Structures are given as structure tokens and as C-alpha cells.
Amino acid sequence: ILNVEQSPQSLHVQEGDSTNFTCSFPSSNFYALHWYRWETAKSPEALFVMTLNGDEKKKGRISATLNTKEGYSYLYIKGSQPEDSATYLCAFTVATYNTDKLIFGTGTRLQVFP
Amino acid sequence: DARVTQTPRDKVTEMGQEVTMRCQPILGHNTVFWYRQTMMQGLELLAYFRNRAPLDDSGMPKDRFSAEMPDATLATLKIQPSEPRDSAVYFCASGLGGGGADGYTFGSGTRLTVV
Numbered sequence: 001i002l003n004v005e006q007s008p009q010s011l012h013v014q015e016g017d018s019t020n021f022t023c024s025f026p027s028s029n030f031y032a033l034h035w036y037r038w039e040t041a042k043s044p045e046a047l048f049v050m051t052l053n054g055d056e057k058k059k060g061r062i063s064a065t066l067n068t069k070e071g072y073s074y075l076y077i078k079g080s081q082p083e084d085s086a087t088y089l090c091a092f093t094v095a096t097y098n099t100d101k102l103i104f105g106t107g108t109r110l111q112v113f114p
Numbered sequence: 115d116a117r118v119t120q121t122p123r124d125k126v127t128e129m130g131q132e133v134t135m136r137c138q139p140i141l142g143h144n145t146v147f148w149y150r151q152t153m154m155q156g157l158e159l160l161a162y163f164r165n166r167a168p169l170d171d172s173g174m175p176k177d178r179f180s181a182e183m184p185d186a187t188l189a190t191l192k193i194q195p196s197e198p199r200d201s202a203v204y205f206c207a208s209g210l211g212g213g214g215a216d217g218y219t220f221g222s223g224t225r226l227t228v229v
Contacts, residue, residue: 032215091157
């Protein structure tokens with residue numbers, strides 16, 4: 001069974017705090033790791049796609065790292081703002097003929113208080 | 115901005131009725147997914163297509179659900195007969211195959227309520 005675990009399940013921080021969450025996935029047959037941002041009542045929006053061990057991606061105050069050997073990825077938000085409040089989903093794909101098949105975790109719900 | 119279009123946005127139907135949800139993927143995208151948002155499992159994969167061919171529908175209840183891509187600009191998800199437990203938001207997403215190097219683009223979803 002291919003499982004993606006995300007922690008914590010939810011997080012409440014003050015504006016200006018930096019925060020990070022974890023995504024754990026099976027390391028065998030790894031192909032790609034995706035991060036998505038999902039605001040309430042909207043649709044998930046792609047943040048990053050990473051494929052290589054040691055990959056680091058950055059978009060503004062948000063960055064992500066990838067360790068395919070041990071099967072985890074971290075998402076960091078520096079200086080959280082109320083508009084960062086959302087659920088952050090990670091998903092991975094495996095290196096089979098179904099390389100597109102995205103398996104999602106249940107997400108980390110972030111709430112940033114002013 | 116290119117977008118994935120889903121219709122209808124909201125659908126309320128009575129138990130036992132047939133429901134058809136439609137998705138127009140972004141032009142040029144060859145991979146299309148159907149996901150269902152559930153409280154317990156987040157985004158549950160129902161089916162996906164590559165170049166219009168169904169590659170995996172193992173997450174879909176086969177007795178009542180069916181997914182098709184009659185052409186490259188339309189994907190459909192049908193429930194017949196619908197049941198109250200099917201009430202959820204159904205998302206379609208599209209992208210370029212091969213793992214989605216740029217990520218996948220989601221539609222706004224169809225909120226289905228079966229009463």
C-alpha cells in the first residue's frame with residue numbers, strides 16, 4: 001500500500017513566525033514529489049515539483065527540500081502571513097508505467113493569526 | 115491564464131438519480147485526473163487518463179461510477195444511481211504526463227449533494 005504521511009495535521013502560528021511541515025513517503029520506486037497549497041473553498045494550486053534527491057525549491061517565502069533516500073520532504077514558510085493560511089498537501093508518484101498517478105497525503109492545515 | 119473548467123459548479127440531486135460531471139482540461143494537457151474530496155482521506159483518486167486512455171480507475175466504485183474521455187477536450191464522471199454517501203466535492207485536474215514536471219492544474223470542483 002502506497003501511503004503518504006503528513007505532519008502535523010494542523011498548526012496555528014502567529015504572524016511573523018517561521019514554520020515547517022513534513023511529508024513522508026515510500027522511498028522505493030520514487031519518481032516525483034509535489035507540494036500543493038489549498039485554500040478553503042478554492043482548488044489546490046501547485047507549489048513545487050521535485051524529482052532529485054537533495055532538490056531544493058523556493059517561491060518567495062516558501063521553500064521545500066527533498067530526501068528520496070529516506071523518504072521525506074520538508075516545506076518551510078518564513079515569516080508566516082495571514083494569507084498563508086491554507087492546507088498544504090504533498091503528493092508523490094512512483095516510477096512505474098503510472099508515473100502520473102499522484103498519491104496525496106491528508107495535508108497540514110495552517111492557520112496564521114495576525 | 116489557462117484553466118481547467120468543471121461543470122456544474124453545484125449539483126443537488128435526489129438519491130437514485132444519474133449525475134454527470136464534466137471537465138474540460140487545459141488544451142494540450144494529455145493527463146486528466148478525477149479526485150473526490152473526503153473528510154477522512156483528503157483527496158481520493160477515482161480515475162485517471164493519459165492520452166484519453168483510462169490508466170487507473172481502481173479507486174472508483176465500479177458498480178455505480180464510470181469515467182470516460184470521449185475526446186481530448188472533455189472528461190466525464192458519471193454516477194448512476196447516486197447515493198447520499200456520494201455527496202462530496204469532485205475535482206478534475208490536468209497536466210502534461212510523465213510525472214507532471216510543472217504540477218497539475220485543478221478545476222474549481224463540482225459540489226455534489228445527494229438527498
